Structures are given as structure tokens and as C-alpha cells.
Amino acid sequence: MKKGKESGKIQDHNMANEIDNEAQLETNEKVNGQLATNEEKFEPPSGEEDEKKLAAVMEMKRRKEKALVELRCRIEDAILGNFLLEKPKHDAISPRESAEAIEQLKEITLWGVPVMPSKRHVGTDVVLLKFLKAKDYKVHEAFEMLRKTLKWRQEFKADEILQENFGPDFEKVAYLNSKDREGHPLYYNIYGALRNTQIHDKILGSEEDCEKFLRWRVQYMEKGIKELKFEPGGADSIVQIIDLKNSPGPATKELRSLTRKARILLQDHYPELIHRSIIINVPLWYYVSHVLSSRLKTQRRNSKIVFARPGRVSETLLK
Known part of the structure; x- marks a missing residue:
């Protein structure tokens, strides 16, 4: 158990560094975008501007961390509640069938990475951040995008497509x-x-x-x-x-x-x-x-x- 906790701490530390890097990159993109459209007005950044940039990076980091935690919780709840792919029809399935469905949801992977956050796979947060970034860190929209992607992969049989010969x-x-x-x-x-x-x-x-x-x-x-x-x-x-x-x-x-x-x-x-x-x-x-x-x-x-x-x-x- 102690080893598992240490592994979790290492993962959280690594992901914190990843979020730091992402926040810095996105802030730089915004700043560079502004400079690119106002090149004739460019002046070397002052100390005050550096402070504003640092504040923007920290705010972006906080926003990302908050969104990631919320998305983790939402996915975990959806798996344990058997509604990750769609809302179950409780009247149509027995408790045993529901339990079996939940066990199957726990094993769902995306691009070879477990989707269930509590499995603490090193790649899960990396994948979740992609959905968050695509939706500007709006948790509900990112969750719906992930849900639709998982359903689409089942219908499209994307996990089997590497075996096809075109x-x-x-x-x-x-x-x-x-x-x-x-x-x-x-x-x-x-x-x-x-x-x-x-x-x-x-x-x-x-x-x-x-x-x-x-x-x-x-x-x-x-x-x-x-x-x-x-x-x-x-x-x-x-x-x-x-x-x-x-x-x-x-x-x-x-x-x-x-x-x-x-x-x-x-x-x-x-x-x-x-x-x-x-x-x-x-x-x-x-x-x-x-x-x-x-x-x-x-x-x-x-x-x-x-x-x-x-x-x-x-x-x-x-x-």
C-alpha cells in the first residue's frame, strides 16, 4: 500500500510539472500572438509586465488543476455509476448485469491508456488534459467530448482498425x-x-x-x-x-x-x-x-x- 501511495505522489508531481509547462506555453502563445499583431508597437517587457505574465501563468495553472480534478471525479463517478457511455436503464438490467457493466467500464482504455483515474496510470492525466485543452478547460464539454469519443470508437470499431488491409x-x-x-x-x-x-x-x-x-x-x-x-x-x-x-x-x-x-x-x-x-x-x-x-x-x-x-x-x- 505504501508503494502505491508513493507511486501516486510521483504521478501527481509529474503531472504538476506537466501543467506548469502547459500553462507557460499557453501564456507564451497568447503573448506572442499579441506581439505578432502589434509588431510595430513592440517594446521590451518591463518589470510590471513580467509580473503580469507570471500572474497569468499561475492563474492558468490553477485553472488547469481545478479542471483536471473535476474531470477526474466526473469520470470516476460515471464509471462507478454505470453511465460513462450512456445513462443506464435501471428497470431493464439486474443488479448483477449492472455490476458486470461497471467492471467492464473500469477496464476501458483510450489510445492504450486506462480511462479510470483511480488506476493512477501515468498517461491518464495526459490524455484527459487533451480533452480539457480542446474545450478550453470547460469540464462538462470535455467530459461530453470524451464520452462521445468512447462511444464512437465502439461503433466505428477503431480498436480493430489496425488489422484491416486497405x-x-x-x-x-x-x-x-x-x-x-x-x-x-x-x-x-x-x-x-x-x-x-x-x-x-x-x-x-x-x-x-x-x-x-x-x-x-x-x-x-x-x-x-x-x-x-x-x-x-x-x-x-x-x-x-x-x-x-x-x-x-x-x-x-x-x-x-x-x-x-x-x-x-x-x-x-x-x-x-x-x-x-x-x-x-x-x-x-x-x-x-x-x-x-x-x-x-x-x-x-x-x-x-x-x-x-x-x-x-x-x-x-x-x-
Whole structure:
């Protein structure tokens, strides 16, 4: 028992450090965002400004810690009350069935990490913080997002998707290769391959093929997750590199529709797992389209997207 308590203390200490780092990073993002929009007004920070920044970091830390504790409690209650996935129909199940269902909920994992906080797995808080961050640390919204994700994974059979074989044509469109300096797996999308009519028709030729494309996209996300380390200080997100060289262009409605569906699916069920999206060989039409749509996106989402026109690809990737 003593060993378990010591393990718990170490986990809480590590997570406190993780929250410190997250709070510092988010505060820096906000400050840097303000400086980026007011470069001509920039002045070296004064002592008073340093104090304000420190106060902002401490406030963010307190907010995160409070939200994390509340989410832990809500998940624990939902598991022990047998309503993590949905509210049970008490009249329809016996006490024995309810007890069995609770035992099953206790063993639920997400991305290989136990969801039940009292198991004190080192990765649980790391995963929960992703849902909180995606919902700006609003506990109820983060809990609902987690619940919907767990239900979606059951319905989509996401835990079994790594066993599926989608054929060699998909391998020409994307692949996982190596890691960046910080240990993030690198996931490459090569949309230029879809200019080939045969490959395009095999991947996007029918409605059934389009559904297959979405499952394949989820499979690659799951492959990348296998390379992640859900622990304080670990590389717990993926760098996505999208190569638009010779891509079909804006006229390909199927591709635009599918990439949009895939993007929404990842946002809904894989929060904060994309560390950064680097889009290379960007044609003018794509850049203009992004500028127009980016007005509707949050600053944090836009800050995770990096563009490189054809002449600056090597420079961007080597940063």
C-alpha cells in the first residue's frame, strides 16, 4: 500500500510539472500572438509586465488543476455509476448485469491508456488534459467530448482498425516515416498521387470507396498513436506533413469533401493529437482558400498550421 501511495505522489508531481509547462506555453502563445499583431508597437517587457505574465501563468495553472480534478471525479463517478457511455436503464438490467457493466467500464482504455483515474496510470492525466485543452478547460464539454469519443470508437470499431488491409494504392497517398527532433512521429500525406486517374478512381471512385478512405485515415492516425508516449514530457502528438505538389486542385469535390470530413472527425475524436500541420508546395489557390477560411478558426488552431511555398520547402522542414 505504501508503494502505491508513493507511486501516486510521483504521478501527481509529474503531472504538476506537466501543467506548469502547459500553462507557460499557453501564456507564451497568447503573448506572442499579441506581439505578432502589434509588431510595430513592440517594446521590451518591463518589470510590471513580467509580473503580469507570471500572474497569468499561475492563474492558468490553477485553472488547469481545478479542471483536471473535476474531470477526474466526473469520470470516476460515471464509471462507478454505470453511465460513462450512456445513462443506464435501471428497470431493464439486474443488479448483477449492472455490476458486470461497471467492471467492464473500469477496464476501458483510450489510445492504450486506462480511462479510470483511480488506476493512477501515468498517461491518464495526459490524455484527459487533451480533452480539457480542446474545450478550453470547460469540464462538462470535455467530459461530453470524451464520452462521445468512447462511444464512437465502439461503433466505428477503431480498436480493430489496425488489422484491416486497405490495399497498396493507399500506401501511395500517405506514410509514416521517422520523427522530428522532439520525438513527434512524422505523418506524410502526398495528395499529388491522386492526380493519377487509376489511383483516384480506386480511392475515391464510389461512396463505398470514400467510406473506406475515412477508415484508412483513422487507421493511419492509430498507427501514429502507437508511436506516442503518453507521459509527462513525452512526445504525445503527431506532426502532419501535407504535400500538395501536383495535387488535383480545387475542382476535385470528392477530395475536398473527404478531407473536410476527416478533419472534423479528427477534431472531434482525436483532440490535441496533431502537434503541427506543415503544408508544403502550397499552390496559390489553396493559400487563398485558407486565408479566407482562417478567419473562422481560432488563433490556436491557426498557429498549428505552417505553410511552405515550393521555394521554401527544405527551409521549413529543417526548422
